[in-house]
Amino acid sequence: MRSMAPFVLVVAMLAAGMLLVDAYPSGPPLSACSNMRPTGHGTSTLTGTTPFSITANTTFYNPGENIEVTISGAQFIGFFVQARQRDAGSDMNAAVGTITPGNTNIGKTLDCSGGTKNAWSHKTNAPKTSESAIWTAPSDDHGTIAFRATIVQGPSSDRYWTDVYSANLPFGAPASPTSSGGGTTTDNGNGSNAVSGSSVLLVLSSCVLAAIGLQLYFGL
Numbered sequence: 511m512r513s514m515a516p517f518v519l520v521v522a523m524l525a526a527g528m529l530l531v532d533a534y535p536s537g538p539p540l541s542a543c544s545n546m547r548p549t550g551h552g553t554s555t556l557t558g559t560t561p562f563s564i565t566a567n568t569t570f571y572n573p574g575e576n577i578e579v580t581i582s583g584a585q586f587i588g589f590f591v592q593a594r595q596r597d598a599g600s601d602m603n604a605a606v607g608t609i610t611p612g613n614t615n616i617g618k619t620l621d622c623s624g625g626t627k628n629a630w631s632h633k634t635n636a637p638k639t640s641e642s643a644i645w646t647a648p649s650d651d652h653g654t655i656a657f658r659a660t661i662v663q664g665p666s667s668d669r670y671w672t673d674v675y676s677a678n679l680p681f682g683a684p685a686s687p688t689s690s691g692g693g694t695t696t697d698n699g700n701g702s703n704a705v706s707g708s709s710v711l712l713v714l715s716s717c718v719l720a721a722i723g724l725q726l727y728f729g730l
């Protein structure tokens with residue numbers, strides 16, 4: 511009887527493991543909203559250089575702007591994405607803006623931290639290689655934000671990456687290079703007008719001088 515104990519234990523662990531592996535095939539629970547940790551997926555996170563990136567199609571955001579967000583890099587089975595504030599002193603756990611999945615057969619939204627449609631996840635654990643969504647910026651200034659992703663690489667759901675961040679997106683358009691160095695550029699552009707203006711003046715004054723000269727010559 512005693513010799514059966516290790517065997518029973520192993521079977522119990524395997525059963526528990528199998529339950530965990532398929533914990534959230536249709537997306538994370540709301541309890542994962544804040545720390546974005548896939549609690550049903552085991553406790554280990556993949557470490558090293560992630561093969562994934564999350565990118566935006568712009569480098570800053572304006573109020574209400576639609577920005578395309580894309581997860582890509584390698585095959586994955588699950589994901590969870592939110593836009594997070596990044597400035598020191600801001601609430602970095604709150605999801606900001608709203609998200610519209612590009613493909614509603616694969617992605618869905620969640621209502622996190624008292625908001626609506628401010629998080630984006632998979633709704634099927636079928637393998638995918640690239641997924642996009644449109645993030646609509648809030649109507650007011652939330653400082654610098656970035657997209658934060660948890661990505662389940664698979665093939666088993668305990669192989670996942672956390673804290674995958676996009677580049678920071680500051681609020682508002684950065685000062686454009688042409689306006690900071692623009693004085694010179696504009697002056698050069700209108701400089702040629704000024705040059706042709708002086709050429710006209712030069713010709714005119716030459717004529718006047720010539721006329722005076724002629725007058726003086728014939729007047730003598």
Ligand SMILES: *[C@@H]1O[C@H](CO)[C@@H](O)[C@H](O)[C@H]1NC(C)=O
Nearest residue numbers: 567568569576577578579644
């Ligand atoms: C980013 O993508 C969105 C959605 O396709 C589009 O409306 C927006 O104009 C794009 N922004 C830039 C800067 O290309």
Ligand SMILES: *[C@@H]1O[C@H](CO)[C@@H](O)[C@H](O)[C@H]1NC(C)=O
Nearest residue numbers: 693695696697699700701703
């Ligand atoms: C330069 O010239 C253009 C064309 O005449 C004009 O529209 C523009 O306002 C001028 N810029 C400055 C800084 O004077």
